[in-house]
Amino acid sequence: MSDDEQLRVSKIPRGTVIDHITGGEAMHVLSILGIEGGDGDTVSIVMNAPSDRLGTKDIVKVEDRELSQAELDVLSLIAPAATINIIRDFEVVEKDRVSRPEEVAGVLSCPNRNCITTGNEPVESRFDVLAEGVRCAYCGTIVRDDIADLID
Amino acid sequence: MPHDHIISAKQLSRADIEEVLDRAAEIDDNPAAFTQRHPGALLGLLFFEPSTRTKMSFTAAIKRLGGDVVDMGPVEYSSVEKGESLADTVRVVEGYADALVMRHPSEGSAKMASEFVDVPLINAGDGAGQHPTQTLLDLYTIRENAGLDDLTIGIMGDLKYGRTVHSLAHALTNFDATQHFISPESLKLPRSVRYDLHEEGATIREHTELEPILSSLDVLYVTRIQKERFPDESEYRAVAGEYQIDAQTLEEVNDDVTVLHPLPRVDEIDHDVDATEHAQFFEQAHNGVPVRMALLDLMLEGESA
Numbered sequence: 001m002s003d004d005e006q007l008r009v010s011k012i013p014r015g016t017v018i019d020h021i022t023g024g025e026a027m028h029v030l031s032i033l034g035i036e037g038g039d040g041d042t043v044s045i046v047m048n049a050p051s052d053r054l055g056t057k058d059i060v061k062v063e064d065r066e067l068s069q070a071e072l073d074v075l076s077l078i079a080p081a082a083t084i085n086i087i088r089d090f091e092v093v094e095k096d097r098v099s100r101p102e103e104v105a106g107v108l109s110c111p112n113r114n115c116i117t118t119g120n121e122p123v124e125s126r127f128d129v130l131a132e133g134v135r136c137a138y139c140g141t142i143v144r145d146d147i148a149d150l151i152d
Numbered sequence: 153m154p155h156d157h158i159i160s161a162k163q164l165s166r167a168d169i170e171e172v173l174d175r176a177a178e179i180d181d182n183p184a185a186f187t188q189r190h191p192g193a194l195l196g197l198l199f200f201e202p203s204t205r206t207k208m209s210f211t212a213a214i215k216r217l218g219g220d221v222v223d224m225g226p227v228e229y230s231s232v233e234k235g236e237s238l239a240d241t242v243r244v245v246e247g248y249a250d251a252l253v254m255r256h257p258s259e260g261s262a263k264m265a266s267e268f269v270d271v272p273l274i275n276a277g278d279g280a281g282q283h284p285t286q287t288l289l290d291l292y293t294i295r296e297n298a299g300l301d302d303l304t305i306g307i308m309g310d311l312k313y314g315r316t317v318h319s320l321a322h323a324l325t326n327f328d329a330t331q332h333f334i335s336p337e338s339l340k341l342p343r344s345v346r347y348d349l350h351e352e353g354a355t356i357r358e359h360t361e362l363e364p365i366l367s368s369l370d371v372l373y374v375t376r377i378q379k380e381r382f383p384d385e386s387e388y389r390a391v392a393g394e395y396q397i398d399a400q401t402l403e404e405v406n407d408d409v410t411v412l413h414p415l416p417r418v419d420e421i422d423h424d425v426d427a428t429e430h431a432q433f434f435e436q437a438h439n440g441v442p443v444r445m446a447l448l449d450l451m452l453e454g455e456s457a
Contacts, residue, residue: 142344
């Protein structure tokens with residue numbers, strides 16, 4: 001992170017910093033992670049900051065929570081270049097990229113209105129992750145574009 | 153039969169299919185030998201949508217194996233009307249039966265239901281998804297009439313919503329078959345089926361007209377184009393009229409093609425075809441009994457082993 005960005009949002013003592021999020025996708029990242037502000041977490045967001053690599057990027061800082069790799073891998077669907085920094089005592093102790101999971105459960109809802117998972121059944125949505133896009137494990141519907149629109 | 157549940161034709165290998173078809177042929181040859189195969193076995197029928205052939209042939213099949221059915225009956229008289237979830241319904245009914253046969257209007261319903269039960273569950277149609285037991289009887293009929301290898305088949309009609317088409321197309325990837333798909337532009341194969349066929353390396357061609365390829369076909373599999381898929385009646389009539397077949401066309405273009413149809417038909421196959429040797433669709437419907445007997449026999453055999 002450049003000094004310029006440091007000025008936008010200050011360093012956090014402990015938690016997770018998700019950097020290099022595709023510009024404009026920060027709110028979707030929070031939705032995927034189930035962070036809605038109601039649980040008292042301190043969350044900072046930078047949107048559309050200039051980035052050499054991405055043109056523009058978003059950054060999300062979640063204090064006092066170390067998010068797991070499994071939670072974060074889901075982000076690869078909408079922010080494939082995202083990097084994860086785990087912070088303790090203001091220092092980066094772990095730095096990782098997100099990798100594509102084989103499946104995602106309970107995060108996306110099937111766009112097929114006739115899919116059983118969209119009805120009133122005690123079942124979590126499940127999608128297999130394809131080389132391009134995702135596929136509902138129940139009805140087989142394939143979604144290639146606008147995956148963020150499926151976030152519950 | 154290595155599968156606990158039969159949900160999709162995609163799960164069936166060539167060996168699985170041949171095991172069922174071979175057993176069906178044994179049953180056809182000597183039905184008397186199978187009448188006491190499963191005395192007392194109870195098949196639970198859960199049809200959330202109307203069915204004639206599938207429901208009656210499953211009923212005939214289990215009875216001819218020595219068993220019987222317990223039938224949920226029409227949805228309007230069941231607890232579904234009171235708002236019970238499908239997951240709860242199947243968990244209750246599995247306590248009454250040794251295996252379940254289910255038809256439901258939602259795609260993915262059979263897969264979901266199978267996750268809630270321990271007895272074998274057979275998908276008898278899930279919305280526009282799959283109908284694997286129809287496919288087994290289709291394959292049985294094709295094997296008897298044209299053989300399953302070195303096969304050129306045309307599949308015509310509503311390819312988008314036609315679950316019998318989706319299941320058949322998947323299953324045929326196990327064989328040396330060239331598949332031609334003929335439909336109006338708006339009813340082409342869905343992306344998900346095309347993706348699977350591509351992944352399986354199947355040889356497929358898509359057309360909007362039957363005429364140019366009719367002469368090359370060993371089998372023509374016709375399906376009904378439903379009125380409700382079109383915005384208005386006149387558009388439906390214009391499109392549906394292009395996907396009809398009659399005896400004269402068959403005689404002129406391809407006098408040894410086998411014509412199949414999962415039925416019910418409306419007017420996509422003219423009644424003048426019925427008396428010709430092309431017409432195998434009533435035989436196909438009758439094959440539902442030995443093929444479903446074979447499947448139930450193999451699944452229940454596995455259960456008691």
